[in-house]
Amino acid sequence: MKPGRNRPTINQVAAAAGVTKSSVSRAFTRPEMLSAETVRKIFAAAEQLGYVPNHTARALSTGRHGNIALIVPDVANPFFPPLIRAAQWEADRSDYCVFLGNSDEKPEQEDKLIGRFGGQVEGFVLVSSRLSDAQIVEHATRRPVVLINRDVEGIPRILIDSATGVTEAVAHLAALGHRKLVYVGGPHGSWSNKQRRGAVRRAAKELGLEVSVISNEFAAFESGRRITASVLATGATAAIAFDDLTAQGMLAELADMGVSVPGEFAIVGCDDVLGAATYPSLTTVSNRSVEAGKAALTLLLDILQNHAIRDVRYVLNTNLVIRKTTGPAKHAPR
Template sequence: MIRYKAPTIVELAKLLGVAPSTVSRAFTDPGKLLPETVEKVRRKASEIGYVPNNHARALITGRSSVVGMIVPDIANPFFPPILRHAQRAAEERGLSLILADSDGDPERELQLVGRLTPQVEGLVLAASRLPEKSLVTIADRLPTVLVNRDVAGIPRVLVSADRALDQAVGGFARDGHASLAYVGGPPESWSNAQRARQVERSARAQGLDLALFDAPGGTYSEGFDVARAVVDAGATAVVAFDDVIAHGLISGFQAAGLSVPLDVSVLGCDDTLTTTTYPPLSSIALDLAGAGRLAVETLSTSTRQADTAEERIELEGALVLRGSTGRAPGAGR
């Protein structure tokens, strides 16, 4: 049997005419090199099949060059864009990324943190379901960045829908809607609490009646099932916690013989399913790609600095109107 011998860092450096330390920095600390040098090293590495030996480097430096990321539901369309761009940001910094799915269970999330901690330099916890006290304890032990969880003292990246939701509710009022519904998602979700609070605040400011409903699992089927209750409440416009629930609501309304948006307007949030609904879903576009990238950039900085100043990065969403929202019934077109 012929065994493949992987190229070494020395062989790659010789081919490039640079020192092995330069090759190492291109993968572990690219900011210390010219961008063209980093590109040259990585391109040649790809050509010859060179892969950095993170295990060997960890033995020498005490750093694993691995970061962990935990999400509550990888199947939810909210998380793949965050993950994709977090992974790219990690690769640009010579880091590997390990992903874990907690299934929205705080106990399982805590177990995953325990399993990952010995293997990683830091953690990105996206939409964490853990209590604040637990998060503070974790961050004291290991560099940690939160995505869509606002805990003082821990670096966090927040994608906010507040401004866009206020615009949306104001638009509903101008379009003649007098009764509004909010269909919330998982009760442990920080984003759900924020969105519910903003819809209530905006509805009150606009003088709209507001009915609150829950789809606690955040599923399409729950959105479908709650549609009848929304209709019975007399709401002519509904804001859903996310696009998945909004999709279920549209189907539920249509199954009940109602037209969207002629009889009821539907607004989603996250802007992840707009092309898969009919009519096309009005939603709030969030910078999920930026959240993933900034989370890893912030974590990468904190793993290299003993005292990192608290960072709170907030990315504002934008209201995108499509075919699922319109004027209230009887208000004219």
């Protein structure tokens, strides 16, 4: 019934160094309490035995595990990996370990993961959470929670405001002479989708442009291809898509149809997940997901250290990244 490996314990180090385990413990946690000489002896003994403090035992008595959990709807969605990496990097700098959870866009799954992680993390970062406000608030009473792209009052949150970028996009298209445009939507429940659609409508109204909306529940390359025909059917000369993948699908379909971009039709994506990697390279709205991941972690770690939960609402503005899928409207009135 020997559990882990036969790693040396604090007692063995204590014996080897001729002190008690209290001193060994202190040598590793608050060496300034001990005489330099004792610390040296203990480290020497520890070194020689290859001693490493047992993380679990430490967590049990201190209540601090040095872990946090990051839960995303879908790891494979290109929007998340850079965010995950940034969060990891930031956690790493403070010696925290990161549990990653994939909710698969399902609230039950997300809830289950939070429960499973709950016992061994100090806090959570929920990205684009699919839970209800009530559930989020509930979980936040147990452990610190920081949200990304979800706006729940009282819970610290980082919001990527694509509205600013989308508004710029509309202005950009207007300036190029476009008078009629289409917004190609995304998932129904998505906070971002609502935000973007709203921004397009508002900006278009402001500038006197005509807007139609085409919904497209399942945002992806293939669905982008599929809705292209109906987009053209509206008679618009430009489209703003919910995300880059949709835009990329439209790009491919238009190429197949022989419609030149941006010559005959202009396209703007959203989230800049593809960088310049489309052809022509896509004009899109920047994402800031890296900053969001970093900020969420900084915030969470800060909360963990200061034990003060502040009601933070941190908004990251986006902007338009002009590349090569937008140009003067075909029949620009001049």
